[in-house]
Amino acid sequence: MFDLNSIIVILTIPATAVMAASAAIQAVRFDFDLFGATFLAVITAVGGGTIRDILIGATPVFWLRDITFLITAVPVGIITYFIVARMQGGQGQRFRLLSYFDAVGLALFTLVGVKVAINAGISPVMAAILGGITGVGGGMLRDVLCGVTPTILKSDFYATLSLIGAALYLFSVPYLGEEISLASSFALITVVRIAIVARNAT
Template identity: 50%
Template sequence: MIEPLSHVVFGLTVLATAVMAASAAIQGARHTLDLFGATVIGVAAAVGGGTVRDLFLGRVPVFWITDLTYLMVAIPVAAAAYFVATRLPSGNGRRLRLLMQFDAVGLALFTLVGVEVALQMETHPFVAVIIGCITGTVGGMIRDILCNVTPSVLKEDLYATISLVGGGVFVGLISLVDQAVALVTCFALMLVARLFVIARMSQG
């Protein structure tokens, strides 16, 4: 049912790692952490979801131990995002919007990567959707807990729901269409849905 397509999944995971590292470093800047603290939170958020996924599935050593790429991406991206965020004029919500938009990309990408990894390990499709949701939401949850903010996944209906629905549609689609098509379609769906929710919250 599913072909490895591992280079695409690898590329998406690296991209998701970068956006979550940036999102968490921006959150750190908003909470007046220094460069070091913001980088720690950036890395923890970037690899947290995949780490929990790997532990639950028994894929150990976890992914960032066996492949240095993820840490090598997360650390400089978090530091760079911190620099940019601390130089943005504050008080007009720009940093918050940027943070939420990066988070939306990370949520969508990590969800699909998590589903993909779970399916490759031949879990039940329903379990794969749950693993995708964990992979997609845990990084942001770690970021928010470390910054002492209530995690979006508990506060907002349309956070975990978008992850679960997106993962579910992906599981359905890959048995019908080419896997790359399924990936792109579901990514676009989830991102649009989440950005729409964010835009409405900003207006609200």
């Protein structure tokens, strides 16, 4: 139904958007101004894919080859910043919202990373690892720049979940086809991740 490149682009645009939104929420929590929030949104949105491209030598990195990703991240970051800055309910609600966006971004970018790596001729095991790096990289940069210990290091099952999701996709795609494998893996990562966040919050 779709060719490989269009699937990658279709996944990457919403992944870019949710990670930009997650960064804008973090920026509000840390009292950044609009400029800082926008910058953090861009770095977070393209960070995982940038690390992946640098590691495999796919340069110039993806967002230098196609301006779509910056054009997505900047307005999403700005709009989210204004909405969240006006939100009632304080830290708890913002943190929950951040976690939801982060979970969706983790799932989408994991799958994007796997597909880009496979596309570049990387072996399945390494493609799963590069999927994990693409999934967690943006959030890791976001947290380091904010001076927070990255979620990946202190939260059970964050990077591991991304690796499991990537492996699930790679195992199921020969049997279930592209769309069902992507959907299953996406569902696994987001549902488990949101369940963990919800359990920890109570």
